[in-house]
Amino acid sequence: MAWDTAATKQKILDAALEEFAEHGPAGTTVDRIAGRAGVNKERIYNYFGNKRALFTRVLAAESERIAGSVVFDPAHDDPVGDYAGRIFDYHTAHPELVRLLLWEGLTTPDEVVDEAARAEYYRAKVERFAEAQANGVLRDDLTPGVLLFSIMALAAWWHAAPHIARMATGTGRADTAQRRAAVMTAARHLATET
Amino acid sequence: MAWDTAATKQKILDAALEEFAEHGPAGTTVDRIAGRAGVNKERIYNYFGNKRALFTRVLAAESERIAGSVVFDPAHDDPVGDYAGRIFDYHTAHPELVRLLLWEGLTTPDEVVDEAARAEYYRAKVERFAEAQANGVLRDDLTPGVLLFSIMALAAWWHAAPHIARMATGTGRADTAQRRAAVMTAARHLATET
DNA sequence: GTTGATACCAACGAATTCGTTGGAAATGAT
């Protein structure tokens, strides 16, 4: 069999994403990642250094993935509802990201992976909100940064605290469509008069 | 020195709360809890069984503490803003609870500590929201459960994802008063027409 | 086909951590 180092690295990254999202940095074992990837543990240390560095790498990759994926469209009929709905969709399709972010916030909130690039990503989003406020599309009694943050809260909380969602709303089996509609409505109220 | 088992137990619980909130169930070591409490490790196993059981115990205690502490008051001028502000205050004063809840959601979302009692607590809250909706105090285009859940999201997200708050809003040092005001405004928009 | 370099793996050492155990110190009852 021929070597395929790119594929080996990718298998490790895929396995690490699953394991880290599921068990967090402390709960994940390098042995399990290696086992899931079907690769020897030594490869992980050779390619990525150590466990924490691998976690960092995985989180950076996932952060980049969402960056270009969900974009605010001020020309939409219901710009904020649509935007919040699509954030919700992203998290529904890729539940790993929220979990990685929460692990990061719980373990190393003051030492954030690739903070400069991620802050810049948020800054760009905030800029678009500020424009929409200036154009009268959105309410302006919340600063654009707070508005963005609050919409992310509404869209992500369902995945961040699924057990609380279950207890508070009573829905045993999560009704995704219903939740998506609720997120849209809530976000719209937040940012517009309607 | 006389025995004081109640004090010993309490010292363990206090230390465990700090350690679990800080490092989570997997990241916490029983040795560190014992060290922080100034107590021998064996006492922990004797009094509380094992590490997971102690985590459960701590979380149950904190869940009970908030239950009677923050109550919705429909007679208030700005009932929802006031309520959200007070939830925010509670989390600001006791940041451990949000962290414990997140760790629970990340590690054992389907096996929740004392779920029946906690679900009942949420049900009572939802009931009050439903009444306020029936009386025209609150919008009724969101179900009362969703409304409660969304307000909790707005109030808790700042503490759940502090690093994202920092990146999105740019405030290096958290301005608590400003954030509290933002939570109030956002919650008010969510639930009322003003 | 020989050689040097690289990808890979089985097995290992060292450290950490859970949970236990055997016994010492303190207490209350007789």
Place this chain on the structure above:
DNA sequence: ATCATTTCCAACGAATTCGTTGGTATCAAC
């Protein structure tokens, strides 16, 4: 004062896990 009971602790065994090492298989160049 004695004795059974309870609280407490130092030390330990067993298991887990991180990260490494020595050696083997594969490749590319000549």
